[in-house]
Amino acid sequence: MGVLTGRTALVTGASRGIGRGIAERLGRDGARVAVHYGRNEAAAKETVTAIEAAGGSAFAIGADLAAPGAAEALWEEFDRHADGLDVLVNNAGIGSTRPIGEIEEADYDAVFTVNVKAPFFILKHGMGRLRDGGRVINISSGLARTAVMPGNMAYSMTKGALDVFTRDLSKILGARGITVNSVAPGIIDTDNTAELLHGSPDGWAGAAALSALGGVGAPAEVADVVAFLASHESRWVTGSWVDATGGSLT
């Protein structure tokens, strides 16, 4: 029996990286996990297989969060497998590394569509599916609170918007006992950061030097924080921004 036995969780962007780490952790905690993906169905199925191999239960659902009507498409897929939800993790996201002098409107629109518009409409259409006492966890970023990478400004702005969403949504869903929190990772070793960490000989060391703990995080380090916020133990924590940057903001 895990702390989430009998619960259903949906993790967006769970085919790879941090989302996969979160899905596997919630699966180990006993939740039945909806493993959402955009394009990588095969990778999502690997996440499902890993959860099942650890004794858990999971299913994959696909929806391109950059497409119009994405949230409705996601819930339509979800409804084929489950009849309600206890934990929603808005994790899917893309980066933007083009500075303000170079970025095109299409790049700006793309990062805001996936990182802000998608979670907003997933909640608009999904609030009714969330059971009372449930959990919403939005994956933000330390970059919402530090200007250490101003070239990523459009991306950082999306996470600032997501944090406002967290704050205000906590007031709307609080009456139903549903908590809403942001978790902000620092630099985590995933496909998203492959160029930064592995694209130059000193990339890893430079990233590690930003952290008070002197390292680069792994998806499991974020997943453990999410697991706490998904659990009963976090019931009095809502509207908050949880720093999971390894001390990169100190």
Ligand SMILES: NC(=O)c1ccc[n+]([C@@H]2O[C@H](COP(=O)([O-])OP(=O)(O)OC[C@H]3O[C@@H](n4cnc5c(N)ncnc54)[C@H](OP(=O)(O)O)[C@@H]3O)[C@@H](O)[C@H]2O)c1
């Ligand atoms: N890595 C870091 O250092 C770091 C730091 C702070 C915050 N974060 C945040 O953590 C979250 C996960 O990042 P990550 O590093 O794990 O990223 P990642 O390895 O690049 O994985 C991104 C995930 O999001 C999904 N996704 C991307 N675009 C999508 C779309 N249009 N429609 C549906 N799904 C889409 C991908 O699905 P497919 O596989 O199907 O493409 C994949 O599962 C993001 O919100 C990111 O901003 C990451």
